[in-house]
Amino acid sequence: MDMCRDRLTLGLLLRLGVLLTAVCVCIHVYLDMGWQGTAAPLTLGRPTQSSHNWGQQSRTKVISAATQEQDKDIKKRISHVRTLKKESLTRKRDQDGEDPLQLCCPPLHLQRKTPRWHIDLQPWASENHSLEDEAKRFLSYITTPQVSCASVPGKDAPQEGYSRDWAVCLDPKYSLVHRIQSKHCRVYSFGLGMKDRSLERFLSRSGCEVHCFDPSLKQPHLQEAEIWLHRLSVDWRDPNPAIAAQRQYTNTKKVAAILNDFGHSEVDVLKADMESAEWKILENLVLEGVLDSVGQLLIELHLHWAGFEVGGDDPSVVRYWYSLLKELEHASFHLFHVHSDPAKPHLFLHKNILNASSAYTLSWVNTHWRPSRMSDKHKNFT
Numbered sequence: 240m241d242m243c244r245d246r247l248t249l250g251l252l253l254r255l256g257v258l259l260t261a262v263c264v265c266i267h268v269y270l271d272m273g274w275q276g277t278a279a280p281l282t283l284g285r286p287t288q289s290s291h292n293w294g295q296q297s298r299t300k301v302i303s304a305a306t307q308e309q310d311k312d313i314k315k316r317i318s319h320v321r322t323l324k325k326e327s328l329t330r331k332r333d334q335d336g337e338d339p340l341q342l343c344c345p346p347l348h349l350q351r352k353t354p355r356w357h358i359d360l361q362p363w364a365s366e367n368h369s370l371e372d373e374a375k376r377f378l379s380y381i382t383t384p385q386v387s388c389a390s391v392p393g394k395d396a397p398q399e400g401y402s403r404d405w406a407v408c409l410d411p412k413y414s415l416v417h418r419i420q421s422k423h424c425r426v427y428s429f430g431l432g433m434k435d436r437s438l439e440r441f442l443s444r445s446g447c448e449v450h451c452f453d454p455s456l457k458q459p460h461l462q463e464a465e466i467w468l469h470r471l472s473v474d475w476r477d478p479n480p481a482i483a484a485q486r487q488y489t490n491t492k493k494v495a496a497i498l499n500d501f502g503h504s505e506v507d508v509l510k511a512d513m514e515s516a517e518w519k520i521l522e523n524l525v526l527e528g529v530l531d532s533v534g535q536l537l538i539e540l541h542l543h544w545a546g547f548e549v550g551g552d553d554p555s556v557v558r559y560w561y562s563l564l565k566e567l568e569h570a571s572f573h574l575f576h577v578h579s580d581p582a583k584p585h586l587f588l589h590k591n592i593l594n595a596s597s598a599y600t601l602s603w604v605n606t607h608w609r610p611s612r613m614s615d616k617h618k619n620f621t
Contacts (some may be wrong), residue, residue, distance in 0.1 A: 317341075323555070344545035355526045361562040371571055373557035374592045380542070380561060381599055385573040386606065390416070392441060402531050405438040405537055406576040408604045414534055418507050418610060425503065427494075428471045430512040431455060438537075439466055442508065452497070454490050471497065475523035494520070495527050505610050510537040518546040518563065525566045534610065536572060537605045543586040543597040553588050567603055 279351035303347035365372040409416045418424040428439050431453065442448045443465045454472035461468040474491045498504070513520055515540050524530050545556045579596040588594040 249449045265502060280400060295545070298430070304390070317446055320619050346502050356523060358525060358562055358566050360558060361565055363558060364561075368554050370553045370557065370588075371592065373554045373561070374587060374595070376585035377557050377561045378587075378593055380564060381574070382577050384575050385568075386575050386604065388492060388575040391576060396613070403511060404578055404580070404600050406437065406578070407438070407442070407535055407537070407604050408575050408602070412609055413606070414608055415507055419447060419533075423610070424448065424507045425505065426450065426508045426510070427497075427506045428452065428510040430513055431472070431511075436466070438510065440464065447507070450501070470537075473511070473520055475516070475519040485612055493523060493527070495529050498529070498532065505532050505534070507534040507610070508537065509533045509535070515541045515544065515546045517541070519548050520561065521563055521567075525563070525570065530570045530572065530605070534605050534608045536567070536605070537600070539600045541598050542588070544589065556588065570605070572603040572605050574601060574603050576600075 266267075274315045292542045306556075388410045390409040390411075391406045392409065396402045407415060411417070415424065417440070419442075422447070424442065426439065426442050426447050426449040426615040428436070428449065428451045430451070436451065439449050439451060441512075448470060451466055452469050452471040452473060454470060456468055456470040458468075459470045470490055473494055476494065477496075478491055479495065492500070498506070511517055511520065517540060521538065524533075530536070545551075547557055549559060551559065578600040580598060581596075583596050584596040585591055585594055587593070
């Protein structure tokens, strides 16, 4: 019994010894790893592992400092070059009066107007949407000039061969008279079987380049008394591609297409007598932004009926007319001349309302128009 107890005690002691030995080994390893992570001083003139790492760090710092000095030197040279280039551009701008950066480097993205699909309708003239209220507002608007023009040919003393029905503004505060003097004036005149070309002849004699468009002509292009005649009709729709492909010459185009085909970017005077198609053509000029290229706009309005492709009841039609003319005002066009022929019947949408005439000739001037001094392309008409 005593012998068994002695063997058990000896086994426990051996196990405790092995456990203590393992604990000591773990502590030693832990302490040894902690010491290697810290920098140790030199001992006996031989560097330890930590001393070797410190030497590498020192050399890295020296190389980094040298690199930074080199970078500073490069930056100084680049700054010096940029300064010289800037001074050179400044001297060039001072000598030429222009900025060379603007000449060589135009903006990549030009701002353009967002395409529009319909005009903005004005509020109703009254809550009951009556025809009389709409007509009263509309007639007051088209018979009240918005700006004065100090020089309207034929207004006070009619000139030889000049009709008072159509008028242009030659006031020096607007651009037309200056364009005539500089021989850069251009006129577009649209109509069907036009008999009265007195305004066109007057402007042609004044030095303007005049183009008359009439689909009833027998020849595609004809020059007559310093006036170009073209067998073309203006429209508010693009021609049918299938029909256009079958014909060598299409006689119906929008104003924007005509400008593009003729290589013209600006028109000083645009005259239109379109026999009740003027409303949709005017709408197309507004929606396609063509008005930005026009200096003065002369149109005969026909009020005896709604006009081609203008729908709705009578109050809605007059509201549409009024809204369309307000679009002109938003495009900086202001009315300066109104004329109505007393011989025309007094019909307003087939009715006699406020003794209104069935036709009015109106003239607007673009008060913010600044024509370009660059000459357009010249097109030979054969």
